[in-house]
Structure formats: C-alpha cells, structure tokens
Amino acid sequence: MGPNEKTDLELPEDTIVGSPLATRKTHTFDHIGSFATVAQYTPGRTRNRILMSIYIVLIKAKINVLLPFGPLAIMLHYLTGKHGWVFFFSLIGIIPLAERLGYATEQLASYTGPTVGGLLNATFGNATEMIISIYALNNGMIRVVQQSLLGSILSNMLLVLGCAFFTGGIVHCNKDQVFNKAAAVVNSGLLLMAVMGLMFPAVLHFTHSELHYGRSELALSRFSSCIMLVAYAGYLFFQLKSQHELYKPIGEEEVANENDSDDEEAPEITQWEAISWLAVLTVWVSILSGYLVDAIQGASESMNMPVAFISVILLPIVGNAAEHASAIMFAMKDKLDITLGVAIGSSTQISMFVIPFCVVVGWIMGRQMDLNFQLFETATLFITVLVVAFMLQEGTANYFKGLMLILCYLIVAASFFVHIDPVASD
Known part of the structure; x- marks a missing residue:
C-alpha cells in the first residue's frame, strides 16, 4: 500500500x-x-x-518617435488636402520605417552571413524606392520615377558611402581601413555598364539620329533593360555561387579568433521575427508611399521647389535612411566590406535591376518608361561613377575620402536645385 x-x-x-x-x-x-x-x-x-x-x-529606438507622422499624413490628406503638409509628414513618417527596415534586415543578416547580408540590406533598403517608383509609374509620373531612382544611385554612392568613410575614418583615425578591392572593381564595372545602358538612349535622342523618332529610343531602352536584367542575374550567380570566395571580407580568417568573437553582437530578434517585421514594414511603407507620390506635384508648387530637386535629393535621402544607418554602423565597426555591400551594392542593384525592372513594368502597364534620363542627369551619373571608381581602386578608405564624397554630393544637390527639367519646361 x-x-x-x-x-x-x-x-x-x-x-x-x-x-x-x-x-x-x-x-x-x-x-x-x-x-x-x-x-x-x-x-x-x-x-x-x-x-x-x-x-x-x-x-x-529613439527614431520611432517619428512613426506617428505617417498616420498624421494620411489624416491630413483626407481632412485638409494640403499637399505640402501631406508630403512633408509622409516624408518624415517614412524615415523611421526605412530605418527599421534596415534594422530588421541587419538582424536577418546575422543568420545569413556577410555576403548574403549585404545583398539583403541592399534589397530591402531599396524596397522604399521600388514601391515609390511603382506608384509613380502607375500615375504616369515617368520623370519622377527616373529622377528618384537616379537620386538613389547618387545618394548611395556619394552621401551614404561618404558618411560611412568619414565616420569610420574618424573612429579608426590611426589607420587606413581596408576592404575587398576585387569585389569593389566588379561593382564598378557593373555601374559603368549601367551608365552605358542609360547613355545610348539619351545620345540617340539628343543627336536626332533615331531611325524612327520616339520609337527607336523606347525600343532600345526595353532591349537594353532585358540585357541588364540578365547581367544582374549573372552577377548574383557569380557573387553567391560561382565566385563567392571573391566576396569574402578582408581578414575573415581572423574572425574565428576569440577576441573577434567577443565583439560580435548577438541578434535581438529571431530569424522568423525578422522576416515577419520585414513583411509588415514593407506593407506600411507601400501604403504611405502612395500618399507621398500623390502629394509631390502639389508640394512642389506650394513650397516653390523644383520637382527635380524633390525627386533627386529629398526622396532618396528618405528612402536611403536604412542604407545610411547600416553603412555608417558597419564602418564604425571596421566592417567596410559590408558597408560597400550596402552602399555600392545598393547602387548596383538600382542601376542594374530596379531601373530595368521599372522599364519592363512600364512596358506591361502601357507606360512609355525608357532609359533616356536626359543629358544633365546622365552626365551627372557618369561623372559620379568615375569619381567613386577612383576612390575605390586602392582598396582603402579614410575620413578624407569620405569628406570628398560628401562635398561632391553637395555640389550635385546644388546643381539640381537650380536645374529646370526640359520636359517640364516644354
């Protein structure tokens, strides 16, 4: 018992x-x-x-105090109809969303490794630009699409990379930071190929040498876009499968040491939480982007500011908030390979994937989206690619190189502030 x-x-x-x-x-x-x-x-x-x-x-995060500006912009859209305020509040409301997208991508990159992490940062960092471009393209605002994507490339290559080099150089002022030069050269070559794809339709248009005026330029743009998409697919295979050893960060062998492992930060959220947050934030950005695009023209008139300046300078600064924060953070941690994967990789992705993708989507929508970005914009992109390629050829970075890139961006911003869009003037 x-x-x-x-x-x-x-x-x-x-x-x-x-x-x-x-x-x-x-x-x-x-x-x-x-x-x-x-x-x-x-x-x-x-x-x-x-x-x-x-x-x-x-x-x-402290930047989340800006999150209420998004719903406020939507309320103002329906209550007042003042496009200037709707644009301003939408712009502010997207900033924390873009930054949080970058944070969630960074957390996901902790589980995938530096190469795939840099690609994820570039992809979801460009989600804002892609969503804004699709909305603008659907509304027939082709010049806004062209200028905002061009501005994203310029912002990433000059402002984001410049700030990353500058802050990283200040933190590590006793040495030159190094990065994988071979990977940077491959990206520079792709950017030059993108410049070629954008230049020929513009040259064809302004030299009046088209076989069929207005149609040859569009046909060439669509053909070149398909070629650029194939080239980008080949680049992804080259980067992730074929020659992934080329993209190993400098000194990766030393990462396994105990001193380096102590510096690694554990992710704050799980892998599936990061994926879920990426989906939620992308949907919210897409909703807010619709109100932002609708208010661009009215904001330009109410603020007496050129649409070109809004599209090339203001929109990309907001859209690149994720890249900006991630690139600076990795540069301060002396991880320049991830910084270049975010900044230059993002520029490569926009020029070789997002722009051709928008041309193909416009083709499907019946919109005459082409690669003729006008002479002024194409020349600006060509000079920017050359400047950045020269900065990257040594495989080292310091604060002075970053300062030069930032000053170059200020010159570009001032140029677009006094630039009149020839299509708008006609």
Whole structure:
C-alpha cells in the first residue's frame, strides 16, 4: 500500500479521473506532467516574446518617435488636402520605417552571413524606392520615377558611402581601413555598364539620329533593360555561387579568433521575427508611399521647389535612411566590406535591376518608361561613377575620402536645385 499511496499523491486529480491507466509507474506520470507544463506555459511565453519583439522594433529606438507622422499624413490628406503638409509628414513618417527596415534586415543578416547580408540590406533598403517608383509609374509620373531612382544611385554612392568613410575614418583615425578591392572593381564595372545602358538612349535622342523618332529610343531602352536584367542575374550567380570566395571580407580568417568573437553582437530578434517585421514594414511603407507620390506635384508648387530637386535629393535621402544607418554602423565597426555591400551594392542593384525592372513594368502597364534620363542627369551619373571608381581602386578608405564624397554630393544637390527639367519646361 505504501507505493500505491505515493503514486496517488503525485498524480494530478484530473489525470486520475480521465485516465483508465491509473496503475502506471510514477515516472510515466511525471513525464506527462512535464509536457502539460510546457503546453500550459507556451502561449504565455509566445505572448511575451511577441510583446518583446514589438518593444524592440517599434518602441526601443529613439527614431520611432517619428512613426506617428505617417498616420498624421494620411489624416491630413483626407481632412485638409494640403499637399505640402501631406508630403512633408509622409516624408518624415517614412524615415523611421526605412530605418527599421534596415534594422530588421541587419538582424536577418546575422543568420545569413556577410555576403548574403549585404545583398539583403541592399534589397530591402531599396524596397522604399521600388514601391515609390511603382506608384509613380502607375500615375504616369515617368520623370519622377527616373529622377528618384537616379537620386538613389547618387545618394548611395556619394552621401551614404561618404558618411560611412568619414565616420569610420574618424573612429579608426590611426589607420587606413581596408576592404575587398576585387569585389569593389566588379561593382564598378557593373555601374559603368549601367551608365552605358542609360547613355545610348539619351545620345540617340539628343543627336536626332533615331531611325524612327520616339520609337527607336523606347525600343532600345526595353532591349537594353532585358540585357541588364540578365547581367544582374549573372552577377548574383557569380557573387553567391560561382565566385563567392571573391566576396569574402578582408581578414575573415581572423574572425574565428576569440577576441573577434567577443565583439560580435548577438541578434535581438529571431530569424522568423525578422522576416515577419520585414513583411509588415514593407506593407506600411507601400501604403504611405502612395500618399507621398500623390502629394509631390502639389508640394512642389506650394513650397516653390523644383520637382527635380524633390525627386533627386529629398526622396532618396528618405528612402536611403536604412542604407545610411547600416553603412555608417558597419564602418564604425571596421566592417567596410559590408558597408560597400550596402552602399555600392545598393547602387548596383538600382542601376542594374530596379531601373530595368521599372522599364519592363512600364512596358506591361502601357507606360512609355525608357532609359533616356536626359543629358544633365546622365552626365551627372557618369561623372559620379568615375569619381567613386577612383576612390575605390586602392582598396582603402579614410575620413578624407569620405569628406570628398560628401562635398561632391553637395555640389550635385546644388546643381539640381537650380536645374529646370526640359520636359517640364516644354
């Protein structure tokens, strides 16, 4: 009777009533009890994990104080109809969303490695530009699409990379930071190919040497876009599969050392949480981008500011907030290979994928989106690619190179502030 009494005491009452096998051994019921405990506390743990994830992504960062400007912009759109304020508040509201996109991508990159991480940063960092471009293209605002994408390339190559080199050089002022020169040369070659694709339609147009005026330029743009998409697909295969050894960061062998492993930060959210947040933030950016695009023309008139300046300078600065924050952070940690993957990789992705993709989407929509970015914009891009290619050819970075890139961007911004779009003037 002694052992049986012990068993009855250790069994929960509901288990005794509901189970016909009341004579099993004590350790069997202990095993069942352990599963019951897990089943009982799993929902609570899941709820706490969700609340913690919301706190980390939407509350913890100081830049999240700007999140209410997005809903405020939508309210102003329906209540007042003042395009200047709607544009301004939408612009501010997208800034924390773009930064949080960069944060979620950075967390996901912790699970994928530096090469795929840089590609993910570039891809989701460009999500804002792609969404804005699709909305503008659907509304027939082809020049806004062209200028905003051009501005994203200029912003990434001059402002983002310049700020990253400058801050990284200040933090590590006692040495020249190094990066993988071979990977930078490949990206520079792709950027020059993109310049070629954009230059020939513009030259064809302004030299009046088209076989069929207005149609040859469009046909050449669509053909070149398909070629550029094939080249970008080949670049991805080259980067991730064929020659992935080429993209290994400088000194990767030393990362396994204990001193380096201590410096690595553990991700704050799980891999699936990062993927979920990327989806949620992308949807919210797409909603807010629609109101932003609708208010561009009215904002230009109310603020007495050229549409070209808004499209080339203001929109990309907001859209590149994710790249800006990520590139500076990695440069300060002396991880310039990831910085280049974010900044130059993003420029490469826009020029070789997003722009041709928009041409193909416009083709499907029946919009005459082409690669003729006008002479002024094409010349600006060509000179920018040359300047950055010269900066990268040594494989080193310092604060002075960063300062020169930032000053070059200021010259570009001033140029577009006094530039009149020839299409608008006609």
